[in-house]
Amino acid sequence: MTIPIRVLLVDDQELIRLGFRMVIEAEDDLVVVGEASDGRSAIAQTAVLHPDVVLMDVRMPGLDGIAATEAIVHEHPSTRVLVWTTFDLDEYAFGAIGAGASGFLLKDAHRHELLSAVRAVHRGDAVLSPRITRVLLDRVGVGGQERTPAASAAVESLTERERGVFLAIARGLSNAEIAEELYVSESTVKTHVGRVLAKLGARDRVHAVILAFRLGLVEDQPPAA
Known part of the structure; x- marks a missing residue:
């Protein structure tokens, strides 16, 4: 049950x-x-x-x-x-x-x-909808890239698969969507997400998205209409 x-x-x-x-x-x-x-x-x-x-x-x-x-x-x-x-x-x-x-x-x-x-x-x-995500990023000041040694080292510590999951999170994909894109199970994605957040020191997925934009790892696009 x-x-x-x-x-x-x-x-x-x-x-x-x-x-x-x-x-x-x-x-x-x-x-x-x-x-x-x-x-x-x-x-x-x-x-x-x-x-x-x-x-x-x-x-x-x-x-x-x-x-x-x-x-x-x-x-x-x-x-x-x-x-x-x-x-x-x-x-x-x-x-x-x-x-x-x-x-x-x-x-x-x-x-x-x-x-x-x-x-x-x-x-x-x-x-978060794409439009809300974009406005949130504007609020927290993602105008310039932020490549601090600690943040860069954290990203470098990710495996190739974990980096792929990290970038998928930054694009706003859910666990189910990431699983479909990477041809793995949702439980596997959940495990990778947990490891990614732990290595990055990210509180949650929203924090991870902000970090990805600050590091310039995601193309900065205008908000969806």
Whole structure:
């Protein structure tokens, strides 16, 4: 029997939490283990409940989602944070991603988009559209190449296959897409991804994408329309 993905809902609006809870708990492989209405409560609930994925609002009274995300990612590295917001270019959401969130979701997302995002973040994929990725890279300043000795040495330590996986991650491919491109199983890709992130000292796939662009390993293209 598959162990359900444990989800913590964080939003200051009770009706929004209720709606997302109904959608999530209709799925056999997902379960809502708790709710929080602000950042401090989210941090406390994460420490007690150990969720796999935190669905994090960013604009909340008291401690906001940016600070909460940073604390959760630092204190519970196995927990993934998926931020949700009303606007697709919300500076708060970009701040949360910069703090360690693994994905970005709009509150008006369709049911299947929400469920896919939760599952993707749980299995280690990032949830960012090409346009959002491009804007995020602009925000963190990927204008020039950054070839520090440590970063370059880390990339040089990758095997040929790991380097291929790294570049595929930087192009925004999911584990399934990488597996298809490299003619290997998804479990093999997952293993390679873990090794790549460890060697690069990258917190997650989003961090790896930023690193690849800073090192000039990926062609810098304009955002998708």
